[in-house]
Amino acid sequence: MPIDAIDRQIIQATQAGLPLVAEPYQVIAEQLGLSAQLVMQRMQAMQDNGVIRRIAAVPNHYKIGYRYNGMTVWDVDDLHIDSLGQRVAELSFVSHCYQRPRHLPDWPYNLFAMVHAKTELDAERQIALIADLLGTDSRRHAVLYSSKILKKTGLRIAG
Amino acid sequence: MDDTDKRIINQLQQGFPICESPYSRVAQQLDISEADLISRLQTLLAEGVLSRFGPMYHAEQMGGALSLAALKVPEEDFAAVTDIVNAFPEVAHNYARNHSLNMWFVLATERPEQVQSVIEAIEQQTGLVVHNMPKINEYYVGLQLQV
Secondary structure: OOOOHHHHHHHHHHOOOOOOOOOHHHHHHHHHOOOHHHHHHHHHHHHHOOOEEEEEEEEOOHHHOOOEEEEEEEEEOOOOHHHHHHHHHOOOOEEEEEEOOOEOOOEOOOEEEEEEEOOHHHHHHHHHHHHHHHHHHEEEEEEEEEEEEEEEOOOOOOO | OOHHHHHHHHHHHHOOOOOOOHHHHHHHHHOOOHHHHHHHHHHHHHOOOEEEEEEEEOOHHHOOEEEEEEEOOOHHHHHHHHHHHHOOOOEEEEEEEOOOOOEEEEEEEOOOHHHHHHHHHHHHHHOOOOEEOOOOEEEEEOOOOOO
């Protein structure tokens, strides 16, 4: 969905966050010299067409107790990856699941599934469930835990 | 963080209304005052419990691109490379991970061709090879972590 100059201004004004005041859309509108009605209408349209996934709070996983954030990666047959990926994605603890390209010989993995747990034991249980589900379709796997968030800002478009 | 904070985080991960007085509406649902909601959000953001609060924009849906990329960074250069990578506004997220590919970042760009130009700039400035892993298929996105 292409965005126009007004949408772009609204994105720039809100990409770092929504104002924490009683009438945030009015404040954005004043900054941009637009009406609050227009700002709300454009943001609703962007939300309806998916340019805005949602307006929401994004927690720091560690600070809300999820210390084990693992990127699990699996080497599965390209022919079966779509059905396997869909089944892995249906597991309740998997937050993201993607097929991505291998980089041989360093990186043989093509299926990525992110898991989040409060304890190491929970994380290991989750990984074991994925391993069970994939069975012999997975030739090898690895788990890359995040040890530090280096940056988490979301999209930024330049002015 | 008390129970009210937890209820705020759980509720606001799901969404936030677009209307004249959205905090007032959410505060009513949570049975707290608008002023309390706003002040708690300020604190949660200041303390880093929330990384962000606002619209989550989708680069691909606005005609741009997303990619995941990884670097193998020598330990002694890790801080310097972090600074170089994080300085790019197109780097939306960046995580240290326990693997020989030890730095993983997400690029979110307004135009598709910017992914390649940022990767080239990072390679030039760091002297390292960027392993670009744009998604081929997406099976699911969207878990919200309950506090």
